[in-house]
Amino acid sequence: MRGMNLDTLATPAALLDEVCMQRNIQRMQLQVAGLGARLRPHVKTAKCLPVAQQQLAAGAQGITVSTLKEAEVFFDAGMHDILYAVCIAPPKLAQAQALRERGCALQIVVDSVAAAQAVVLHGQAHRHRFEVLIEVDTDGHRAGVPPESDLLLQLGRTLHEGGATLVGVMTHAGASYECRTPAALQAMAEQERSRCVRAAERLRAAGLPCPEVSVGSTPTALSARSLQGVTEVRAGVYVFNDLVMWGVGVCEPKDIALSVLCTVIGHQQDKGWVLVDAGWMAMSRDRGTQDPDRDFGYGAVCDEAGTLIDGLSMGSANQEHGILAWQDGRIDADMVRHFPVGTRLRVLPNHACATAAQFPHYEVMTRGGELTRWPRFYGW
Amino acid sequence: MRGMNLDTLATPAALLDEVCMQRNIQRMQLQVAGLGARLRPHVKTAKCLPVAQQQLAAGAQGITVSTLKEAEVFFDAGMHDILYAVCIAPPKLAQAQALRERGCALQIVVDSVAAAQAVVLHGQAHRHRFEVLIEVDTDGHRAGVPPESDLLLQLGRTLHEGGATLVGVMTHAGASYECRTPAALQAMAEQERSRCVRAAERLRAAGLPCPEVSVGSTPTALSARSLQGVTEVRAGVYVFNDLVMWGVGVCEPKDIALSVLCTVIGHQQDKGWVLVDAGWMAMSRDRGTQDPDRDFGYGAVCDEAGTLIDGLSMGSANQEHGILAWQDGRIDADMVRHFPVGTRLRVLPNHACATAAQFPHYEVMTRGGELTRWPRFYGW
Numbered sequence: 001m002r003g004m005n006l007d008t009l010a011t012p013a014a015l016l017d018e019v020c021m022q023r024n025i026q027r028m029q030l031q032v033a034g035l036g037a038r039l040r041p042h043v044k045t046a047k048c049l050p051v052a053q054q055q056l057a058a059g060a061q062g063i064t065v066s067t068l069k070e071a072e073v074f075f076d077a078g079m080h081d082i083l084y085a086v087c088i089a090p091p092k093l094a095q096a097q098a099l100r101e102r103g104c105a106l107q108i109v110v111d112s113v114a115a116a117q118a119v120v121l122h123g124q125a126h127r128h129r130f131e132v133l134i135e136v137d138t139d140g141h142r143a144g145v146p147p148e149s150d151l152l153l154q155l156g157r158t159l160h161e162g163g164a165t166l167v168g169v170m171t172h173a174g175a176s177y178e179c180r181t182p183a184a185l186q187a188m189a190e191q192e193r194s195r196c197v198r199a200a201e202r203l204r205a206a207g208l209p210c211p212e213v214s215v216g217s218t219p220t221a222l223s224a225r226s227l228q229g230v231t232e233v234r235a236g237v238y239v240f241n242d243l244v245m246w247g248v249g250v251c252e253p254k255d256i257a258l259s260v261l262c263t264v265i266g267h268q269q270d271k272g273w274v275l276v277d278a279g280w281m282a283m284s285r286d287r288g289t290q291d292p293d294r295d296f297g298y299g300a301v302c303d304e305a306g307t308l309i310d311g312l313s314m315g316s317a318n319q320e321h322g323i324l325a326w327q328d329g330r331i332d333a334d335m336v337r338h339f340p341v342g343t344r345l346r347v348l349p350n351h352a353c354a355t356a357a358q359f360p361h362y363e364v365m366t367r368g369g370e371l372t373r374w375p376r377f378y379g380w
Numbered sequence: 381m382r383g384m385n386l387d388t389l390a391t392p393a394a395l396l397d398e399v400c401m402q403r404n405i406q407r408m409q410l411q412v413a414g415l416g417a418r419l420r421p422h423v424k425t426a427k428c429l430p431v432a433q434q435q436l437a438a439g440a441q442g443i444t445v446s447t448l449k450e451a452e453v454f455f456d457a458g459m460h461d462i463l464y465a466v467c468i469a470p471p472k473l474a475q476a477q478a479l480r481e482r483g484c485a486l487q488i489v490v491d492s493v494a495a496a497q498a499v500v501l502h503g504q505a506h507r508h509r510f511e512v513l514i515e516v517d518t519d520g521h522r523a524g525v526p527p528e529s530d531l532l533l534q535l536g537r538t539l540h541e542g543g544a545t546l547v548g549v550m551t552h553a554g555a556s557y558e559c560r561t562p563a564a565l566q567a568m569a570e571q572e573r574s575r576c577v578r579a580a581e582r583l584r585a586a587g588l589p590c591p592e593v594s595v596g597s598t599p600t601a602l603s604a605r606s607l608q609g610v611t612e613v614r615a616g617v618y619v620f621n622d623l624v625m626w627g628v629g630v631c632e633p634k635d636i637a638l639s640v641l642c643t644v645i646g647h648q649q650d651k652g653w654v655l656v657d658a659g660w661m662a663m664s665r666d667r668g669t670q671d672p673d674r675d676f677g678y679g680a681v682c683d684e685a686g687t688l689i690d691g692l693s694m695g696s697a698n699q700e701h702g703i704l705a706w707q708d709g710r711i712d713a714d715m716v717r718h719f720p721v722g723t724r725l726r727v728l729p730n731h732a733c734a735t736a737a738q739f740p741h742y743e744v745m746t747r748g749g750e751l752t753r754w755p756r757f758y759g760w
Contacts, residue, residue: 011469012760044699066661066700086700089391089643089657090722112646114721142701143646143655174698263469266492266523275523277469281446282760285665285734318554319424319733320446320466321522341494342470353699354665357738360759378758379740380392380662 004365006261006304006344012278013261014359015346016374017306018366020257021239022054028221028238029058035227040064040083040214042236045353048362048376049077051239064234068095069380075104083107083214085170085234087135087143090118097128107167111135111144116155120162131165133214134203138195139175139188147199156208168212169203171196172234176219179248185223192220197229222250240352243296244288253300253308258356259346260299261363262322264339272331274324274339278347280317284354298322299347299355306346314347322347384745386641386684386724392658393641394739395726396754397686398746400637401619402434408601408618409438415607420444420463420594422616425733428742428756429457431619444614448475449760455484463487463594465550465614467515467523470498477508487547491515491524496535500542511545513594514583518575519555519568527579536588548592549583551576552614556599559628565603572600577609602630620732623676624668633680633688638736639726640679641743642702644719652711654704654719658727660697664734678702679727686726694727702727 006015032039041055044066052063052074062081065071071082080103088096088108099106108130110116119130134155137144145151160166173192179185192215203210215227216234227233237244240258241251262278283298298314301324314322324339326332339345349355356362362374386395412419421435424446432443432454442461445451451462460483468476468488479486488510490496499510514535517524525531540546553572559565572595583590595607596614607613617624620638621631642658663678678694681704694702704719706712719725729735736742742754 007471010472010475010760086657087645087655089645091387091391091643095390112721115646118722137648142698142703143648263471265467265469266495268517268523275467277466280666280734281737285667285731286660287665287667318522323522341492342498351665354660357661358758378738380390 004369004371006371008371009261009363011261011263011344012282013363014356014361015259015261016362016364017257018364020255021051022367024238024241024255024257025055025058028235029060031222032227032233033059035224037227037230038232040232040234041239042066042085042234043070043074045236045239046356046376047378048374049074050374052079055239061232064236067380068092068099069377071099071104071106073377075099075102081105083133083170083234085109085172087111087115088119090115090122093118093122096130097122097126100128100130105131107131107133109133109135109170110155110159113151113154113158116158119164120158123163129163129165131167132159133167133170133212134199136169136171136196136199138171138192139173141174142172144171147195147202152199152202153206156203156206160208166209168210168214168231169196169199170214173215173217173220176217177244177248179219182223182249185219185249186225189220189224190226193224193227193230200229218245219248219250237352240356242352243300243348243350247289247291247294253348256348258352259302259306259348260355261344261346264341264343264345266341267336269333269336270331272325272333272335274335276322276324276345277320279319279321281319282355282358283314283317283322283347283349284351284358286351286354288350296327296350299349302346302348304344304346384749384751386751388751389641389743391641391643391724392662393743394736394741395639395641396742396744397637398744400635401431402747404618404621404635404637405435405438408615409440411602412607412613413439415604417607417610418612420612420614421619422446422465422614423450423454425616425619426736426756427758428754429454430754432459435619441612444616447760448472448479451479451484451486453757455479455482461485463513463550463614465489465552467491467495468499470495470502473498473502476510477502477506480508480510485511487511487513489513489515489550490535490539493531493534493538496538499544500538503543509543509545511547512539513547513550513592514579516549516551516576516579518551518572519553521554522552524551527575527582532579532582533586536583536586540588546589548590548594548611549576549579550594553595553597553600556597557624557628559599562603562629565599565629566605569600569604570606573604573607573610580609598625599628599630617732620736622732623680623728623730627669627671627674633728636728638732639682639686639728640735641724641726644721644723644725646721647716649713649716650711652705652713652715654715656702656704656725657700658702659700661699662735662738663694663697663702663727663729664731664738666731666734668730676707676730679729682726682728684724684726
């Protein structure tokens with residue numbers, strides 16, 4: 001946001017542009033609703049109540065979490081429709097059950113016989129009926145069972161016959177982060193959709209219930225042309241966007257709502273370096289854009305008003321030192337004059353989920369033009 | 381620590397072996413004291429009061445911090461001799477002054493005329509006498525002025541004649557992290573020492589006060605043969621150690637006091653993958669050991685008792701998923717049998733400062749054989 005006075009903020013600070021965030025929320029909501037599905041945003045990116053509240057106010061239905069701590073925090077804040085989208089570790093079943101017994105409609109995920117049996121046995125031992133989705137692997141990048149596998153049906157039967165509620169199937173096409181063209185993104189979105197729907201159809205054909213078909217990642221969600229057969233879409237990082245999403249091609253720098261405000265603390269003139277008080281502890285160690293063709297180091301640099309300074313990036317970082325230099329390697333003897341000690345700059349993050357996690361709160365430039373502070377949490 | 385029952389711990393957890401940590405503290409204390417210098421440990425690694433208290437109890441004198449928040453937290457806990465080892469951003473001077481006026485003997489650092497002038501002007505305007513060290517660049521890796529430069533003397537005069545207390549010079553040989561042999565480490569330690577001492581001698585020869593000569597990094601501190609002319613040594617990560625320090629050659633895996641306890645949540649049998657509930661959010665995104673000859677991905681894997689499982693590493697990670705596989709790339713169809721769902725493992729961190737920062741507390745295996753919890757803090 002331009003023209004806002006940020007002088008009162010201590011640096012480094014996680015600066016959040018509310019107007020930009022709201023545009024991101026609207027865009028995703030319109031995209032998913034326009035294709036006939038519900039949006040269940042992943043709150044792991046922001047871990048912040050006011051952010052999730054804005055997503056729900058815009059039309060999202062339920063939330064996705066990456067930890068049971070997130071489930072507990074957001075449930076305590078009044079959100080009860082929660083999908084915990086990481087395959088459950090059996091020792092966590094008691095914690096999940098406790099949340100459900102407090103009224104949280106917590107859904108859990110499995111992708112192995114061992115975990116499905118643990119869910120069933122725990123449910124039988126404690127007279128508790130868990131709601132479970134089976135994770136399907138639609139792109140080979142992480143967890144999940146193949147949609148055409150016998151294992152899929154075996155998991156379905158184990159859960160259903162064992163007394164758990166089989167809610168449906170879910171998948172996450174994380175491989176979409178490797179896509180670089182609209183055509184590749186659309187193809188990946190269609191692959192995610194079609195393979196997950198196929199898994200649901202196989203379960204149903206086997207006489208098993210499968211009401212929900214849950215897919216999503218920010219790149220595929222924003223690129224899908226059809227969500228036929230899909231009931232809900234999960235996406236997280238779209239709420240802030242970042243340099244990786246720009247690299248994938250689903251946002252522009254102007255859509256990046258999160259930046260790290262920092263202050264120039266020194267120079268190495270003979271090297272053309274500008275040193276700032278935001279290092280990797282502020283940016284995170286995420287080097288997500290280290291593609292040979294577009295590498296911003298630890299982040300791309302903007303002036304205090306948020307305008308990208310073309311070619312300037314945080315080439316390297318120590319814990320509390322960021323080293324800014326021209327990406328093309330030229331040594332600019334005028335760095336001291338361009339960016340004197342005390343200059344404030346903003347650094348756009350490679351990966352918003354990782355950068356945000358380094359901060360206990362966001363300094364929010366609100367729609368109304370005021371500064372306010374929103375807390376976020378961390379840990380497990 | 382072997383034989384301790386960790387079943388009560390939720391995963392992922394930052395597991396801290398107190399006995400191992402105490403050995404690390406003793407080793408560094410003996411090394412530095414044996415060479416006739418004081419040890420001023422850098423508390424940015426642990427950001428934890430009981431850890432710093434043990435370092436002081438073992439003989440350390442004063443602490444080093446990387447943020448003013450660290451200074452405030454540790455001062456509020458009773459520690460008053462504090463060096464803030466990052467060149468001060470002029471907007472932070474009011475905060476530094478407030479701390480000093482509460483009784484904290486906070487020392488600050490500059491390496492530019494602009495910052496030195498800001499310190500002087502702020503001091504004159506607010507009738508406050510700051511205690512200041514000049515950062516010296518002894519290895520070209522980050523901040524500081526060259527020991528042979530006119531700028532060094534100019535900074536000294538600006539501070540001294542402007543009414544600040546010129547405490548001395550300080551340097552950090554971060555380039556030591558690139559060393560791989562004892563000879564290279566000893567040479568780097570000697571370079572750090574000799575160049576910093578030389579800067580002090582030049583200031584003194586110019587009639588300026590320079591009582592303190594402060595050097596340090598864990599690799600150089602542990603490798604120095606002489607600290608002649610040095611008054612104090614700063615080091616941080618030695619308290620926990622990590623895979624990077626093992627790679628540098630200044631510790632062994634048995635000396636790594638911090639690990640991340642995690643639980644197996646699934647497999648991809650055809651790929652030989654074991655999935656655990658600790659991803660990069662727990663390990664951090666630090667890929668510090670990605671040398672071609674020794675790359676542990678996001679961490680080296682131990683069994684629950686802490687014994688290294690030779691050749692197993694966290695080859696990749698998502699936010700809450702770690703993917704373990706054999707480093708040599710072989711696909712082991714027996715991974716499910718070796719590491720069934722629910723198995724607990726420990727992952728040694730690449731960089732302890734980064735991994736520890738992801739956790740709100742340490743789960744401490746105490747010397748007495750009990751488990752306890754020590755809080756840590758984050759943010760600015």
